[in-house]
Structure formats: C-alpha cells, structure tokens
Amino acid sequence: MAKASITFEDINVTVTAPAGTRLIEISEKVGSGITYGCREGDCGTCITKVTEGWNNLAEPSVLEDKVLRENMAGKHNRLACQAQVLGGAIRVKPV
Amino acid sequence: MSKAPVLTVDGVPQAVALSPRVHWIGALDPNLRTFDIILKTANGTSYNAYVVRGGEGVAIVDTVKENFSADFFARLESVARYDEIKVIVLNHLEPDHTGALPELMRRAPQACVYISQKAQSMLKALLKQDEFNFTPVITGDQVSLGDRTLEFLHTPYLHWPDTQCTYLVEENILFSGDVFGCHFCDVRLFNDVVGDFRFSFEYYYAHIMRPFKDYVNRALGLIEPLPLNCIFPAHGPLLRDQPQRYVQRYSELSRSALQSEISIGEKTLLIFYISSYGNTRRMAEAIYEGAMSVEHVRVSLYDLEGSEITPFVDLIEGADGLIFGTPTINGDAVKPVWDLLSSLTVVNLKSKLGGVFGSYGWTGEAVQMVEDRLRGLKLRVPIPGIRIKLIPTDEEIQLCREFGQEMSKDLMGLRQSKVIDMADLA
Numbered sequence: 301m302a303k304a305s306i307t308f309e310d311i312n313v314t315v316t317a318p319a320g321t322r323l324i325e326i327s328e329k330v331g332s333g334i335t336y337g338c339r340e341g342d343c344g345t346c347i348t349k350v351t352e353g354w355n356n357l358a359e360p361s362v363l364e365d366k367v368l369r370e371n372m373a374g375k376h377n378r379l380a381c382q383a384q385v386l387g388g389a390i391r392v393k394p395v
Numbered sequence: 396m397s398k399a400p401v402l403t404v405d406g407v408p409q410a411v412a413l414s415p416r417v418h419w420i421g422a423l424d425p426n427l428r429t430f431d432i433i434l435k436t437a438n439g440t441s442y443n444a445y446v447v448r449g450g451e452g453v454a455i456v457d458t459v460k461e462n463f464s465a466d467f468f469a470r471l472e473s474v475a476r477y478d479e480i481k482v483i484v485l486n487h488l489e490p491d492h493t494g495a496l497p498e499l500m501r502r503a504p505q506a507c508v509y510i511s512q513k514a515q516s517m518l519k520a521l522l523k524q525d526e527f528n529f530t531p532v533i534t535g536d537q538v539s540l541g542d543r544t545l546e547f548l549h550t551p552y553l554h555w556p557d558t559q560c561t562y563l564v565e566e567n568i569l570f571s572g573d574v575f576g577c578h579f580c581d582v583r584l585f586n587d588v589v590g591d592f593r594f595s596f597e598y599y600y601a602h603i604m605r606p607f608k609d610y611v612n613r614a615l616g617l618i619e620p621l622p623l624n625c626i627f628p629a630h631g632p633l634l635r636d637q638p639q640r641y642v643q644r645y646s647e648l649s650r651s652a653l654q655s656e657i658s659i660g661e662k663t664l665l666i667f668y669i670s671s672y673g674n675t676r677r678m679a680e681a682i683y684e685g686a687m688s689v690e691h692v693r694v695s696l697y698d699l700e701g702s703e704i705t706p707f708v709d710l711i712e713g714a715d716g717l718i719f720g721t722p723t724i725n726g727d728a729v730k731p732v733w734d735l736l737s738s739l740t741v742v743n744l745k746s747k748l749g750g751v752f753g754s755y756g757w758t759g760e761a762v763q764m765v766e767d768r769l770r771g772l773k774l775r776v777p778i779p780g781i782r783i784k785l786i787p788t789d790e791e792i793q794l795c796r797e798f799g800q801e802m803s804k805d806l807m808g809l810r811q812s813k814v815i816d817m818a819d820l821a
Contacts, residue, residue: 310746311777312810317817329820331779333770372513372556394773 304356304385308332309393319387323348323380333394339381344371346380353390357383399582408469410446411584414566416543418446419633420470422463425580434602439580442491443629445570446474447563449540452481456561456570457629461494477503482538484509484545486572487558488517492629497522509538511549514557534617550574550614552607567624573603574614575641576628587636595631600648605741611649618642661691662806665710668720669699669731674754674786679720681792682752685799692803699731704738711739716748716806717774721761723753728761736768749774750802752781752795777805
C-alpha cells in the first residue's frame with residue numbers, strides 16, 4: 301500500500317502513514333498542536349496550513365471548501381479532520 | 396467647565412460639526428459598565444459615527460449599536476437626506492458599529508457599502524443576505540464624493556480580521572475604527588476638553604490591541620506617514636488636539652516595555668511551578684538545571700506562589716519558551732496554574748515552545764490537561780511532559796534534567812527531527 305510521509309513542523313516529527321489516513325489520526329498520536337472541535341468537517345477548529353505537498357492530499361470536498369471559506373482560511377489551508385494523505389511528502393503546521 | 400457641544404435641541408439629537416463638511420452622528424452610552432464581557436468602563440462609552448459631505452454625495456462612516464439607532468438617525472437627518480447618501484463605509488463589523496446598518500441600508504438603498512476584503516463573508520452573515528451593493532477595498536483604494544475623497548487603509552486584526560481605517564484626503568482626517576479608541580463617555584466629545592481619559596485609552600489598548608502588536612506595527616507603518624489634523628475613532632474622545640501623540644503612544648505600547656538584557660541570538664525559557672509537598676519543586680529545579688546546560692538559553696525559574704499574575708503575563712509575552720509545573724489534585728491541575736493560563740489571551744503566544752511537568756499522588760491528569768491547554772493557546776508542545784508519582788527518584792530527577800535540556804535544545808534548533816512509522820504509534 302502506498303505510504304505518505306507527513307512532517308508536523310511545530311514538533312519536528314515525521315510520520316510515515318498509509319494512503320487514506322486523515323491528518324487528524326496522525327497528528328493526535330504524535331501531539332502536534334493542531335486542535336480539534338467537531339471532527340466532522342463542520343466547525344473549522346482544525347484548520348491546518350499545508351506548507352509542502354499540497355497535491356499529496358486528496359482534493360477537498362465541496363463541503364470542506366465551504367467550511368474553509370466560511371472560516372476565512374488562507375491559501376493552502378485544509379481541515380485536518382478531512383484531509384486524507386495520498387503519498388509522497390507532506391509538511392503541515394497549525395495555523 | 397469647558398463648553399460642551401450641543402448634542403440635542405428640544406430633546407432631538409443633533410449632529411455635531413467637526414469641520415464644515417464632517418459631522419459626528421454617533422451616540423453616547425453613559426450607563427454601560429461592562430463591554431463585550433471582558434472590558435470594564437467606569438463611565439460608559441460612545442459609538443462614534445460620522446457624515447462626510449462632498450460636492451457629489453454624502454458618505455456615512457460607521458453606525459452605532461442597534462438600541463442607539465434612534466439617536467444616530469436623528470443626528471443623521473439633522474445634516475443629510477437619505478437620498479444623498481452615496482457611500483457607507485464600515486471600518487469594523489462588530490455589532491456595536493453595525494447595529495443601525497440594516498435600517499440605514501433600507502433607508503438609503505442606493506448607497507454602496509465599502510468594506511475590507513475580509514469583511515465580505517462577515518457582512519453577509521451579519522445581514523443574513525448575499526445580494527447587496529458593496530465594494531471590497533484594499534489599501535490605496537479611493538472613493539470620490541466630488542471635492543472630497545475617502546482613501547482606505549487595510550489594517551487587519553485591529554482587532555478583528557475585517558478592520559480597516561478610512562482617510563479623508565482633503566482634510567487630513569483619519570476615521571480609525573477601534574484603533575485609538577477607548578470606552579469613555581463624555582458629552583464634551585473632544586480630547587482637549589473631556590475628563591482625563593488616559594487610563595481608558597491605555598486600558599483599551601491593553602485588552603483589545605495588545606494581542607495583535609505585530610498588526611499594530613504594520614498599521615502604524617501606514618498611518619504614521621499621513622498628515623493628520625484629527626483622528627476620529629469609533630469609541631471615546633474625538634482626537635482633534637495633537638492626534639500624533641496617540642499614534643506615538645501606540646507605537647510605544649507596541650514595543651517591549653523595558654529593554655531586556657537578552658542579547659541577539661539568545662533565547663528565553665521561563666519555568667513556572669507550584670508545589671504542595673516539594674516534589675514538583677524538585678522536578679522544576681532539575682529541569683532548570685538541565686535547561687541551563689544549553690548555551691545561549693536564558694532560563695528563569697518562578698514559583699507561582701510568589702507573585703501576582705500580571706507581571707508573569709508581561710514576562711510570558713516576551714519569552715520564547717514556557718514550561719509549567721503543576722501537581723494533580725483531585726484529578727485536575729491546581730487553580731494558580733489555571734489562573735495564569737486563563738490570563739494569556741491578551742498576549743500573542745503563537746509558536747512559542749511549551750512544556751509541562753508535575754508530581755501526582757493517584758492519577759496525574761494535570762500534565763496532559765495543561766498540555767492540551769497550551770496547544771489550544773497555539774504553543775508548540777514537541778516534547779511529551781513528565782509525570783512523576785509522589786517523590787522523584789534519582790533516575791526520575793535525571794529524566795527531568797534531560798527534559799529541560801531537550802526543551803533548551805529545541806529552542807536553539809538543536810534537536811534532531813524524529814521519524815516514526817504510524818504502525819509503531821500506540
């Protein structure tokens with residue numbers, strides 16, 4: 301199975317994880333500073349900056365896009381509870 | 396007593412002339428004592444709004460809190476007709492400045508609303524409608540009223556994402572929104588005749604603007620070069636006398652209070668602890684020792700029992716790293732720790748380094764709770780905290796030293812990055 305390598309810049313930890321894993325599942329286990337609310341893509345609490353490897357994440361859904369817009373998310377921001385890794389290298393940090 | 400401007404005639408609110416083309420049409424709220432839950436005011440506040448008359452139309456700058464709409468509309472009607480209004484400028488969308496907006500838009504449907512880029516979605520949410528006449532603006536954009544020109548300054552996060560200032564070019568007047576404002580209510584309106592409002596000005600800055608010091612400095616970069624005859628903020632006295640003094644004060648307040656002794660390249664790490672039987676204190680001392688073993692890190696150790704909270708908040712604002720030590724009592728961190736951690740919303744903590752430790756008797760939840768709080772405050776928590784059951788052994792004290800050393804190394808960028816396979820994570 302394809303693996304992705306996700307670096308959490310705030311704690312300087314890189315995790316290799318299977319494709320399809322959501323950022324939330326990884327960041328919680330390693331103690332990154334990404335914080336969570338609903339975990340259902342609704343509240344916008346877990347907005348995360350993707351600093352590298354934007355295309356190594358599955359495309360945001362229409363609903364995720366809507367929540368990002370409503371929360372005035374910046375460029376290259378994703379919801380960690382929705383974003384699934386595909387493969388390759390990805391770097392993220394809390395906004 | 397200094398002469399107050401005429402605010403009402405026969406009980407009807409009247410506009411106050413600030414120049415032949417500019418009028419104040421705001422409202423006074425002398426009975427308010429608590430604003431937005433977090434701010435106190437000893438004599439109320441004002442909601443300042445303005446009319447600017449140009450040769451080719453009228454602009455309204457900001458409105459008032461909804462229940463003061465009657466005063467606002469009466470004052471507006473004393474100097475302008477609704478069909479003359481071409482422009483509505485909103486420097487800030489908080490309800491104390493937009494309460495009268497829906498009714499104003501109903502009465503002046505031809506007017507175009509000028510807001511910052513970031514205000515667009517907020518305004519739609521505020522009005523609960525998507526279709527209305529508005530123009531988003533950025534720094535340097537202008538709108539002409541014929542012989543009067545309004546120019547916009549993008550000044551975000553002072554104190555909301557949407558905030559902007561508006562400059563009346565021909566008269567060198569800055570309509571500053573909440574910037575340079577304060578909660579102070581005085582019928583004399585102008586800064587050279589009202590009572591002493593210096594405390595209110597500084598208090599307002601400390602609670603509203605201080606968390607956004609970086610943005611204040613950026614905004615000052617736009618404001619300082621402007622010729623300024625007056626600054627007219629959205630709350631408090633109208634600054635017609637020496638407005639530059641207030642700009643200067645913001646500049647001072649947005650720098651560190653006292654020049655620190657920390658040299659370039661050095662990092663600061665503060666360790667706060669509280670201890671009931673001396674166990675958490677012993678851990679703190681070992682962490683302190685370990686942290687000091689790394690060059691170029693200036694480490695300080697503080698017992699929370701020994702100080703009020705306010706000075707610590709000031710220290711934390713300027714520090715690079717923070718470590719908190721708390722025992723667990725009845726399944727929780729102790730109150731002095733929570734008191735400090737709930738007092739930090741007035742400072743910017745983003746990306747500071749955080750860490751937690753503590754001794755416990757039964758369960759030891761406090762460390763994780765405080766770690767979660769630090770993450771919520773946007774600190775980085777890269778090194779898992781240390782929990783020790785009751786009295787630390789020599790080995791455990793050594794772990795504390797290593798924890799302190801790792802924290803210092805992290806500050807200096809000396810820690811190796813870690814690579815983990817997800818399958819190895821619990």
